[in-house]
Amino acid sequence: MVEQEMAESPDSIAQRKKTSLIASLVSSLQTDEKTEARKKEEDKEGLSRKELFDEMLMFMVAGYETTSTALVWSIYHLSKYPRIQQKIKTELMQYSCDQYLSLDRLDSFVYLDCFINEVLHYSPTIEGTSRTVIVDDYLPNSGTPLYKDNQVLIPTTALARDAHHWEIDPELFYPERFLNEDKNYHPYAFLPFGSGHRQCLGQDLARLELKVILARMLQQVTFGDGGPEVNAVGYIQKLTTMPKHIGVIIEFH
Ligand code: HEM
Incomplete structure (x- = not known):
């Protein structure tokens, strides 16, 4: 190419x-x-040519498994929460009875955005990110020293589940939090795409992909819980953190 x-x-x-x-x-x-x-x-x-190929490889590595894992987590949560799935379907029906999904229509699916946010908030797709300290410094509150070349791990999943930062218990899967009580969440409590100069380059694409795929699927099918044995979740740690046991029932309309 x-x-x-x-x-x-x-x-x-x-x-x-x-x-x-x-x-x-x-x-x-x-x-x-x-x-x-x-x-x-x-x-x-x-x-250089090598840098160009490294960039392309990075796009494929960073862009593929992340989004597909978030999609798998989405299907898992839909299968576990019929109330939430029904609410998304009602929203889809309200604004888009036909099959065509224009960008304006997609923008109007506000509850679906909340659901995607909650999937990214609740599920540990990416455990965290890291930064290299470039000058000696210290943490402002504790005075903990940071030395040049130290690696600092930023555990984004742990921050997202820290009850100090959320009005509604973060252990609850509750998309409505993003409409109401938790809509003004602390900007560093929810970092599914990182932050700052090196934040995810593909986050808008990832959100669009998730939204289009979920809207399309939920126009056609309903996901049901396959039961405690097959739909038992758990984790597999690869590049991303994936659910281990997923078994859903797919009902076609
Ligand atoms: C749900 C899907 C995705 C998630 C959860 C995700 C998450 C992340 C995170 C946490 C980082 C590190 C950010 C930081 O350290 O501040 C990152 C970096 C990156 N992501 Fe994504 N990502 C997703 C999809 C994508 C897609 C679709 C692409 C491209 C097509 C992409 C391209 C990149 C690139 C190039 C970087 C490195 C940016 C840099 O170092 O300057 N990501 N992503």
Whole structure:
């Protein structure tokens, strides 16, 4: 795909880079890698070919299993909470009786957004993230020292389940919290996509994918609980944290 893109004219690449990730990366390729390689890191311009392939690999690794795991957790929760599933279906019916899902229609599914937020809040899709300390510093309240090059682990799942930060018990799966009591949650208590300069680059895409797929599925099917033995959840820790035992009944309409 990269070779194909490189064969395009500079004008065509410049035009398409607004909508094509590969065109955008290719337009940033260094023209003279050897000269750039001799420069200091901060003076280098553009991407080398290796960096371009690393970027593409990162997109595939970071973008695939994360979203599919969040989707599996969503199906699990739908199967366990028929009340919530019914409420999403009612919302879908209210605003969209036909099959077509325009962006405006999707925007109107406010309860579905709350459900997706609650899946990301409740389920440990990504356990946490980390940062490297770049200068000696300390934590403001405790005075705990932080030394340059220390790795700091930020346990986002633990923060999301810390009752200090939530009005409604965070151990409850309750999407309505995002409409009411917990809508002004502490910004660092809920970080499914991290925060700051290195926050998830694909979060809008991930939210859109989840919303479209869930809306489409719930227009067609109802998920039921397959029973305590097969739908017993548990965890498998891979790149993401996935539910281990999922067994749902799928009823087609
Ligand atoms: C539900 C789905 C997803 C979740 C839960 C998720 C979560 C995260 C988290 C927690 C980080 C680390 C952020 C930080 O340290 O502050 C991250 C980084 C990243 N994500 Fe996602 N992600 C998802 C989907 C995606 C998708 C669909 C893409 C791209 C197509 C993507 C691309 C990236 C990239 C490139 C980074 C690294 C950003 C950087 O280091 O500058 N992610 N993601």
